Amino acid sequence: MATALTGSWQIGKVTIGNRVVVAPMAGVTNAAFRVICKGYGAGLVVCEMISDRGIMYHNQKTLAMMTVDPREHPMSIQIYGGSKETLVQAAQFVDQQTTADIIDINLGCPVNKVVRTEAGAKWLLEPLKVYEMVAAVTDAVHKPVTVKMRTGWDMDHLYAVDNALAAERAGASAVAMHGRTRQQKFQGQADWAILKQVAAALTIPFIGNGDVQTPADAKRMLTTVGADAVMMGRAIQGNPWILRQTTHYLATGELLTPPSPLAKLQMAQELLHRLVAVKGETVGCFEFRQQVSYYLKGIPRSTRPKVALMSADTLAAMDTIIDRFSDQLATYLATKAVK
Numbered sequence: 001m002a003t004a005l006t007g008s009w010q011i012g013k014v015t016i017g018n019r020v021v022v023a024p025m026a027g028v029t030n031a032a033f034r035v036i037c038k039g040y041g042a043g044l045v046v047c048e049m050i051s052d053r054g055i056m057y058h059n060q061k062t063l064a065m066m067t068v069d070p071r072e073h074p075m076s077i078q079i080y081g082g083s084k085e086t087l088v089q090a091a092q093f094v095d096q097q098t099t100a101d102i103i104d105i106n107l108g109c110p111v112n113k114v115v116r117t118e119a120g121a122k123w124l125l126e127p128l129k130v131y132e133m134v135a136a137v138t139d140a141v142h143k144p145v146t147v148k149m150r151t152g153w154d155m156d157h158l159y160a161v162d163n164a165l166a167a168e169r170a171g172a173s174a175v176a177m178h179g180r181t182r183q184q185k186f187q188g189q190a191d192w193a194i195l196k197q198v199a200a201a202l203t204i205p206f207i208g209n210g211d212v213q214t215p216a217d218a219k220r221m222l223t224t225v226g227a228d229a230v231m232m233g234r235a236i237q238g239n240p241w242i243l244r245q246t247t248h249y250l251a252t253g254e255l256l257t258p259p260s261p262l263a264k265l266q267m268a269q270e271l272l273h274r275l276v277a278v279k280g281e282t283v284g285c286f287e288f289r290q291q292v293s294y295y296l297k298g299i300p301r302s303t304r305p306k307v308a309l310m311s312a313d314t315l316a317a318m319d320t321i322i323d324r325f326s327d328q329l330a331t332y333l334a335t336k337a338v339k
Helices: 031-039 052-056 060-065 084-097 120-125 127-140 160-169 192-201 215-225 241-252 261-279 281-296 303-311 315-338
Strands: 009-011 014-016 020-022 044-046 075-080 102-107 145-152 174-181 206-209 229-232
Touching: 020 241, 031 044, 031 261, 052 060, 052 075, 052 084, 075 084, 084 102, 084 127, 102 120, 102 127, 120 127, 120 145, 127 145, 127 160, 145 160, 160 174, 160 192, 174 192, 192 206, 192 215, 206 215, 215 229, 215 241, 229 241, 261 281, 261 315, 281 303, 281 315, 303 315
Parallel strands: 020 044, 020 229, 044 075, 075 102, 102 145, 145 174, 174 206, 206 229
Antiparallel strands: 009 014
């Protein structure tokens, strides 16, 4: 049976309004960005991954990362860890002390500092550990639990179907899978053939991820792979508009025009203001500097304002730079249109 392109679906008892999910991205999918993504049509947003030990020790920065804006529901908080005891404690905290709708477990992070703690992608080598860890969490919480994983550790250890089925047997309410191995990180091509095998094997919802760059890619993930939903990540950075394009395309087959350079500047400024509102001026401006290049990419004459923004450290200074550049860009584009 073909996967529906539109309409709601369920993770446990949580209803997701459409088939487009925003992937958890470290340093990106904070509350400010997630609210923006919701505004552009995302069905589900996932918080950047959070350490179980940070939660267990009540690290203030960690706890602040779990702030949930009422406008972003339904949303999920992703946790990671290598110890059953600390992972369960973290899951219980999310279950009891936050307004998150879903608890997601990271089994795919490829970075060394996570893997060395027996967390993230390290689980991909042991389907039995996947079962034991996920079962321990699902037994300890009331909110639905999902798992995000990769196809395998490397090309010699591709336990995608085994790991996904282990998570299902352990009580997971959905599985998301990135079509690359831990060894690949973000290089090479996502293997959608393996994702198709996983989608066919599961009876719980399957969320396909990897190399979804366009609305057409999202449709193929649903129709060719057979995923119940599509997860988009890097394609959204600097371009949350693609979420609206994708939901519209899945519903109508019509491709909306890309945002204009001026619209991209407005998106960037919206992110700046939301970051400052959520994290304060110092941290908000710092995090905006880490994201602004994505928004300015492809905009003519953006080199100088980009340099200026990278050295600005107050909201007022950044607003002035963006407003001035917007005026200059509008004049430039109008002059170019006349010619």
